[in-house]
Amino acid sequence: MLSKKMEKAFNDQIKWEYFSAYLYLSLSAYFTNTGLPGFANWMDVQFQEEQFHARRMFDYVNEKGGRVTLQAIDAPQNTWKSPLAAFEFALNHEYAVTKRINDLMTLAQKENDHASAIFLQWFVSEQVEEEASFGDTVNKLKLVGDGGGLFLLDRELATRVFVQPTVA
Ligand code: FEO
Numbered sequence: 001m002l003s004k005k006m007e008k009a010f011n012d013q014i015k016w017e018y019f020s021a022y023l024y025l026s027l028s029a030y031f032t033n034t035g036l037p038g039f040a041n042w043m044d045v046q047f048q049e050e051q052f053h054a055r056r057m058f059d060y061v062n063e064k065g066g067r068v069t070l071q072a073i074d075a076p077q078n079t080w081k082s083p084l085a086a087f088e089f090a091l092n093h094e095y096a097v098t099k100r101i102n103d104l105m106t107l108a109q110k111e112n113d114h115a116s117a118i119f120l121q122w123f124v125s126e127q128v129e130e131e132a133s134f135g136d137t138v139n140k141l142k143l144v145g146d147g148g149g150l151f152l153l154d155r156e157l158a159t160r161v162f163v164q165p166t167v168a
Contacts, residue, residue, distance in 0.1 A: 010104070011061070017050050022073055025076075036150070038159075052165060064116075087137050091134040091138050097130070102124070104116075105124060
């Protein structure tokens with residue numbers, strides 16, 4: 001069983017995960033339109049990752065006998081002034097997600113909900129990877145600037161494929 005507070009917090013986070021997916025799909029469209037298909041591919045993979053995050057929470061709420069209530073998803077931003085600005089925007093979004101996951105964990109601890117705290121542990125670790133992965137590309141973009149390096153980085157990002165994350 002899930003407390004009403006935890007149920008609401010999970011429902012809010014499911015919306016956030018789907019909003020994240022929507023944002024990365026919007027970034028994919030931006031990169032396609034900018035002539036950077038490798039960057040677009042990277043964001044397409046991230047779109048799939050976020051849907052996986054949302055679905056995990058969706059399944060958990062159901063498994064705990066809670067009630068999933070899907071909420072309206074806001075329209076994401078759809079243009080940025082440069083590839084670097086776009087990736088910095090995404091990295092900042094991930095920082096906000098990390099804060100939300102930490103707040104969820106704190107709530108689970110306050111509610112003495114050990115099962116939810118253990119479940120959320122995976123998301124805490126996942127956010128470390130998420131921040132590192134976005135931060136790595138931000139750093140590379142700062143190094144290459146607007147020159148030919150952008151073309152090489154595009155080829156590198158084209159190789160990313162979606163691998164369903166391992167769940168302990
Ligand atoms: Fe679901 Fe990128 O955090």
